[in-house]
Amino acid sequence: MNANVPPEVPLDTELQQALAAHQAGQYAEAEALYLAILQAQPYHAIANHNLGLLAGQLGQPAAGLPYLHKALSVNPDEGQFWLSYANGLLQAERPDEALEIVETAIGRGLDNAASQALRQQARDAIALAALSPTQEEAAPIVALYQSGEFAQMEDASRTLLLQYPQAPWVWSVLGTALQAQGKDAFAVLKRTVELAPHDAQAHGNLGNAWQTAGKLDEAMASYLRALEIDPDFPEAHNNLGSVLRVLDRPEEAQDSFRKAIALRPDYAKARFNLGNVLKDAKQYAQAVEEYRAASLLLPDDAEIQNSLGSALRMDKAYDEAIDCFAQAVALKPDYADAHFNLGTTMLAAQRDAEAVVALGKAVENEPDNHELHFYLGNALRNTTQPEKAMASFRQALALKEDFISAEINLCSMLQIHGALEDAIASAYRARKIGPKHPTGHTSLLFCLSHSDELDAAALFAEHRKFGEEFEPALRPHWPEHGNTRDPQRRLRVGFVSGDFNEHVVANFVVPVISKLAESAQLSLYGYYNNSRFDSATERLKQYLVHWNDIVEMSDQEAFARIREDEIDILIDLSGHTAFNRLMLFAMKPAPIQASWIGYPGSTGLQAMDYYIADRYFTPPDIVGPYMTEKLALLPACLPFLPSALSPAIEQAPALSNGYLTFGSFNRLSKLNRGVVRRWAKLLHALPTAKMLLGAMHKQSDHDTLAQWFAEDGIPLERLSFHQRTHLGNYLALHQQIDVCLDTYPYTGGTTTMHALWMGVPTLTLAGDTVASRAGACILEHVGLGSFVATDDDDFVNKGKFLSNNIVQLAALRATMRQRLEESAIGQPALIAEGFEQALRAMWQRWCDGLPAQTFEIERLAGGAPDAMK
Structure with missing residues (x-):
């Protein structure tokens, strides 16, 4: 009873x-x-x-x-x-x-x-x-407690102890007064328990003191003794739950909090604590329910609002979470954690301008908080305020010089804005800060892929270092893959990417994946490593019907999910770019693993079996020696679908101008000093030619490039600069250009195809690295191999040839769209068919117990003739 x-x-x-x-x-x-x-x-x-x-x-x-x-x-x-x-x-x-x-x-x-x-x-x-003292004698101490006058309460308690030295109540209130002042109360609370060994409250108070001191075993013993005396002591159940949570015993903690709530359903603190342990267990919907109940009981508690917001954020309910954080800030204007959560959740919700304001206020409250400067930098970056963003990242590093995330983001900003040497230096610093931090390594590799200081062998050696650093510890734990070795069965194919959004990678993969989704022989799985969702994400979810958000998952959790899904072939779409999960691939969750489209180069991993491309992008005899992966060659490695915003092709401007206008829309990170020097040589060889440069972020970008050209003897009047603009305007600018000039060693891909669709060929230089062959790949597919140079002199000579054959060049302009449409690049269904055949070929070898090997899927017969040979 x-x-x-x-x-x-x-x-x-x-x-x-x-x-x-x-x-x-x-x-x-x-x-x-x-x-x-x-x-x-x-x-x-x-x-x-x-x-x-x-x-x-x-x-x-x-x-x-x-x-x-x-x-x-x-x-x-x-x-x-x-x-x-x-x-x-x-x-x-x-x-x-x-x-x-x-x-x-x-x-x-x-x-x-x-x-x-x-x-x-x-x-x-x-x-x-x-x-014990009478109520009249105790009343003054109670009044002091209620008014928060703890020093006076201590004095009054000690005075009363002189009269009642054996009174547990007086010892107890003395302990309370000492604890409230941050003083040592153990001796007093122990004395209380000695005098009242059957007083559950006394044991509970001693437990609280032990818990505050971090003596969790002692605290738990006191709470258990209190509950032995009084099983219906809700505070003891709640406090025991708090100890169990810290001791990483979540199920027992939940049980204790639920007992406290059963005894007192309006116990807000217990509901709050239950919400915390549910949130720890990633049971976000249940956590939200408990936090809401606590909030109804204590509507003016900022901490509850902040925690409710955190659970809502983890459950992807961003707008509701933002409302909670805003309420927490309103209740407690100096609540730094709520300011931080408000700003970072606005970032996650893609409300970047609001995030700048919220995080700016947070920085004002806590100017020495390095994380706030870091996230403010992210918000400024997303609102195209690069100089301010880099200043925030630098301030974060000034406050915490080993803050690797800030160094990596600074590196990215420097690289995006063309400061490649500074970006490489930043990447080396990041790798030094965190030699076991894979993102530091990948940032460096991405930067080095843009540098003309390394040849193919040296660049590959750097990529191999990545695998050598991280794989040895993981390789002994690679699982035995029990996938059924039936060559003809339906295959489970997983795609891992952080770019399933309005990103160039998504633009390339959607046409292929949409066709693959029609195959009865394939079951497609998506593993998305980003919190940004948009219309492209929704389109991909229609095709990757087995969808998983893994951005919040650890590598171990994502590994377990992929193993649970029994994936046969797992495909990486990121390589050494942002939001990659290469460490997940290094754990070998699937029997066959391949990298496709996201990065022009090797992953450096032995766990990656194949690199999916085509014979022009990755010629086996040229690129093969510099890949840890074997090559799976398709009819074309990626498709091109034109934009509905594309204007009509117009007459070549050279016909009316009498001179060639060259152009470039490649991102600034590809425009290194060597690129400008090569272009300047061509402009010197053609004194009347001019050049249009688009994709400029800011005035300082113009100034830097103009200075580089000036150093090579090209005056500003031969150049024109254009800011980044929307797609329609960007495509229309091609009407002012006769020939685009490619970058090197990181050549253009999307820009080269856009230019072709607008009737403009690209003069490119092909090297031995994958990154240096994108332009050549596209031009070979459309029968324009004569636009592919082998060295700087050949590049200049080809430009001079074009200048001497303006009429022929202008006639070629009108054929470009047909060339693209008839090439493998213009036929997503053909690429998808080849892709599925490649998957089946990989699978056949695995079923036969054979290692990966380079192979090619039969290409289109014939091809467009090379018009300029």
């Missing part, structure tokens, strides 16, 4: 409703229902009993005594009524009467553990009362 919980006995309908409300913590409703029953049946024993219990739960035990007494009078044969009445008397500080009642009950035969415990509590209370 239990003194605090209504018994579950057969009830009529009205009482059943009252009991349900009571047990649900709906105390006002329960009270009204009990009173309604008593109005009709004043001597209803259970209604009287439960109403008395309810008064005690509401902190008014004296008010409940008449109801408990009436219940006992009506039905003295119900043992629980004796215990409840005795317990009520104890709560009302009437221990003599409580002892009399419980001894009478024992004399009537109610001799059990509960009655004996109550008798001991009553005796202890009587003994303590004789040693």
